[in-house]
Amino acid sequence: MPLSERGIAEHDSLTPMKEREFRLLRELVQEHTGIWLQDGKRTMLAARLAKPVRRLGLPGFQSYYALLRESAEDSPEFVEFVNAITTNKTSFFRERHHFDYLAQKIVPEIKAASMRGGRKQIRVWSAACSTGEEVYSIALTLLDAVAEPGWWLEVVGSDIDTGVLETAQRAIYPAECLESIDELQRQRYFLQGKDSRAGQVKLKAEVTRMVELRRVNLMDERWAADGPFDVIFFRNALIYFQQDVQERFLRRMTGMLRPGGYLFIGNSEQIPWMHDRLEPLSQTMYRLRGSG
Structure with missing residues (x-):
């Protein structure tokens, strides 16, 4: 921001x-x-x-x-x-390795647990969602990776800026924004605009109905985002806060993760003081410690 x-x-x-x-x-x-x-x-x-x-x-x-x-x-x-x-820079599947890890590691892990009597539910929070491209990239990833009936998939997107949340709620984007999305996903999940909407695309209801958008000011005592979550995306926002504020936000967020939950941050961000609570998987991916 x-x-x-x-x-x-x-x-x-x-x-x-x-x-x-x-x-x-x-x-x-x-x-x-x-x-x-x-x-x-x-x-x-x-x-x-x-x-x-x-x-x-x-x-x-x-x-x-x-x-x-x-x-x-x-x-x-x-x-x-x-x-x-506030300024919001984002795109579909920005820093794609996070979405690949979600699809190839986290979703199979949760599905394996469900076969042992666990829940058939995945919840993800995009905590600085901007105009919504990150939220919908998460939703597409979950839809493709789960691909089975009977699952409850939910993505919560939040931001402090009401203007970008309105854009995310409309779920309408210029067609050129889909450059990072493969043709099969474009056909399955997007509607092509016609006439006055030519050159634009809109996410289908299959995607938007699994997304909930909320205004959250992280400085507030109460957040309009209820855990627990399997994954929290808090990317490319930390660098605009001083370290004491970063730590306050992150310790509160990690308290909203399920046992074994994951936190993703931006490629230019580092949080070495959180290693007592988070196990580093790479520079930008972490798992909650003490959770098996």
Whole structure:
């Protein structure tokens, strides 16, 4: 959920963001989302917040900060603020080795346990799901890997950004997003858009009905995501939090894994301080310790 160059807008009509304003807004961002903005992010933050400042008819960032301080977290102004400072980069089957491991190792493991009288259920949580491509990649993987009736397959997708969750809920994407998906999966799981929807695809109900999308702010005391889960994907988000916040989130998440459950993180992320609880399988795949 980083800030990026995408979306930098003209904001010459506003007084440039002062260092003090940046620090106040940075503290507000961290307090409510956990995201830490480094010192060099002032220009990017100003660009991202210029649109809501203008829309509200405010003279500058100090006034915007004062308004946010008086606003409830669920107010339209505060939700827009949170959406403005988050960026979501994702794609179908990004970091494919995680999906291969889910299909080739984890699903057979759970199916073998079910033959010994275990449950016929698989639950996966995508904890920073963005616009939904990760969620639906998990769903396609489970549908193909299980391929048997009588199983309950559920994928929970969550994000703090309401805008990306709306995109995920629609489950409609540009057709070029399917480059990483093989032809058989395209034919089985996607509908091709026609007329005004030409060039777009939509996930079929077979896929979307196994997905549940929820807004979750990981800083909240209560999360709208109920364990236990067999696998948690928390990828490419950790790097935007400081280590104490990372550890707080991860220890809470691992408490929501089933015995023997798995955690996947992003390729650029490392969590060596979690090895007391998680067994490293590779740099980015971990299994809950003490669970056989």
